Amino acid sequence: MRLNSLLRYRTPIAWMNLVADPRKFLWSLLGIAFAVLLMFVQNGFRNSLFDSNVRLIRLLDCDLIVVSSARYNLATEIRFDSKILRRISLLPNLQQVTPLYLERLASPIRVSGKPSRPIRVIAVNPQIEVFRDKALQRSLALLQRPKQVLLDQRSKKEYGFDLKSPEQLQAQHIELANRKIEIAGQIPIGTDFVHDGNLILSAADLGELFPMRNPEGKPLEKIDLGLIRLTNRSQIESVRQAIAELAPETINVFTPEELAARDIRFWGSNTPIGIIFAIGTIMGLAVGTIICYQILYNDISDHLPEFATLKAMGYDRYYFVALVLCQAIYLGCLGFIPGLIATELLFRLLTLFSGLIMELNAVRIFSVFALTLLMCCFSGLLAVRRLWAADPASLF
Numbered sequence: 001m002r003l004n005s006l007l008r009y010r011t012p013i014a015w016m017n018l019v020a021d022p023r024k025f026l027w028s029l030l031g032i033a034f035a036v037l038l039m040f041v042q043n044g045f046r047n048s049l050f051d052s053n054v055r056l057i058r059l060l061d062c063d064l065i066v067v068s069s070a071r072y073n074l075a076t077e078i079r080f081d082s083k084i085l086r087r088i089s090l091l092p093n094l095q096q097v098t099p100l101y102l103e104r105l106a107s108p109i110r111v112s113g114k115p116s117r118p119i120r121v122i123a124v125n126p127q128i129e130v131f132r133d134k135a136l137q138r139s140l141a142l143l144q145r146p147k148q149v150l151l152d153q154r155s156k157k158e159y160g161f162d163l164k165s166p167e168q169l170q171a172q173h174i175e176l177a178n179r180k181i182e183i184a185g186q187i188p189i190g191t192d193f194v195h196d197g198n199l200i201l202s203a204a205d206l207g208e209l210f211p212m213r214n215p216e217g218k219p220l221e222k223i224d225l226g227l228i229r230l231t232n233r234s235q236i237e238s239v240r241q242a243i244a245e246l247a248p249e250t251i252n253v254f255t256p257e258e259l260a261a262r263d264i265r266f267w268g269s270n271t272p273i274g275i276i277f278a279i280g281t282i283m284g285l286a287v288g289t290i291i292c293y294q295i296l297y298n299d300i301s302d303h304l305p306e307f308a309t310l311k312a313m314g315y316d317r318y319y320f321v322a323l324v325l326c327q328a329i330y331l332g333c334l335g336f337i338p339g340l341i342a343t344e345l346l347f348r349l350l351t352l353f354s355g356l357i358m359e360l361n362a363v364r365i366f367s368v369f370a371l372t373l374l375m376c377c378f379s380g381l382l383a384v385r386r387l388w389a390a391d392p393a394s395l396f
Contacts, residue, residue: 014326017299028295032335033342035288035375039281039368040343044350044358046277049267051357052192054260056122059189060100061132063233064240065259066226069252073266074259075194077105079222084247088226091242096229098128101206101220103213104195112173114160120195121176123206130227142184143202149176153186155197177209190357193273226251285375292331292379296324300386307387320387328380332373339372340365 019025057065057074066088071078082099089097101123110116124130126140139150153163161183162168169183176199189198203220206213213219230239240253254262268274300307307320347358 014323015330017303018327018330028331029335029338031291031295032288032331032372032376033337033339035284035291036336036339036368036372037342037346038284038287039371040339040360041346042277042280042284043364043368044343044347044360045356046274046281047364048356048358049193049273049277050264051359052190053194053267054263055190055192055357057256057260057263059131059133059136060225060227060256061129061137061229062096062227062256063230063236064228064243065254065256066228066243066251067224067254067259069250071224071252073263074102075104077102077224079224080226080247080251082221082223084251085223085226087246088228088243091239093231093235093239094228095231096128096227098125098130098227099203099220099223100124100130100225100227101203102224103206103210106210106212107177107199109159109197109199110175111160114158116175117159117196119155119159119176119197119199121206121209122198122200123203124200126202136187136189139185139187140200143200144184145182146205146208147179147181148184148201149181149205150185150187150200151183152189152191152198154188154190156191159197179209191354192356193267281371285371288372288375289379292328292376293382295331296327296380296383297386299327300324300383304387311387321381321384324380324384324387325377328376329373332376336369336372 018028053074066080066085068078068080070076085097085099088094101121103121103123104118107119107121108116109119124140126143129137130140131137142148142150151161151163151169155161155163160172161174162172163186166186169186172183174181174183181201187198187200191197201209207219210219214222228239228243230236236255243253244251310319344360347360350356351358
């Protein structure tokens with residue numbers, strides 16, 4: 001009897017076998033949910049690594065980004081000359097050309113009573129629209145006086161910022177590069193595996209705070225990212241080629257999506273972190289396979305006399321394969337739900353306490369769901385061998 005015959009059969013044997021013992025059924029679902037949670041967590045940390053490190057890129061409101069050709073990821077402090085950006089601004093079909101400055105290695109921040117720690121400094125012109133996030137863009141209007149900064153509210157607690165009380169935060173004595181600064185407001189960006197926190201300040205303040213940023217000239221003559229906005233996005237390829245031809249050996253030109261993808265490839269293939277989390281996902285899959293196999297194997301053992309009766313009545317191997325696979329699919333689908341709920345709660349806690357971006361989307365949910373069904377079906381195929389080896393005559 002084929003799978004479609006089993007599904008048309010009036011008596012849902014697969015379902016009744018699973019729910020015959022409610023307590024055992026509940027523990028079975030919890031076992032599958034635990035395996036689902038393991039896979040989600042490993043994938044979550046891996047995706048958090050990628051999402052957090054390209055968070056800033058995805059916040060930028062531009063069509064093209066110019067970077068130094070020697071800059072192999074966003075965290076690398078390799079810059080290009082501002083003269084190139086001025087030449088770019090003379091090209092046609094450009095609506096806006098603006099520099100963005102980044103600083104980390106030379107930007108220690110110290111809260112009174114705490115040791116100094118490096119923090120990523122993002123410097124922009126507050127009068128220019130830079131960010132896609134409208135709330136973040138509006139926050140730039142708070143930078144009205146020199147030495148005012150916006151603080152990432154997801155910065156690590158080790159800095160000592162009093163993030164729970166805006167009044168206390170403004171009263172804290174905070175120094176950036178040995179200069180006292182004032183916290184004008186808080187913004188949500190998030191940490192990553194390189195940066196424990198973020199500050200946004202005006203480009204003019206950057207030049208004063210970090211005079212050694214460019215030992216050969218003025219601090220703002222070295223640019224980290226050149227943000228290009230076009231008057232017509234349909235001309236993006238022709239404009240990209242024109243920009244690249246201005247300094248082909250000095251700069252690279254990417255769309256924000258391409259630059260983010262390049263950073264993700266770097267962290268995924270050039271560091272052991274991606275491999276570690278991939279191994280963790282495989283381990284979660286293996287644990288789930290063992291759990292599901294044990295559940296199905298025990299269920300088959302408990303109902304061997306009934307299965308032997310069906311076997312003696314002439315039901316073939318395809319029937320038993322379909323029966324066990326149905327049970328496996330039921331376990332996978334029902335066990336996935338509490339696993340997903342537990343994952344959502346855990347991700348919210350991890351985002352709150354770690355500052356990392358732990359997000360679920362349809363693609364990530366579907367990928368783990370597919371792995372769960374694969375895990376359960378593979379376990380079912382392993383467990384059904386117990387039935388094939390059973391001799392009906394020896395079971396009575």
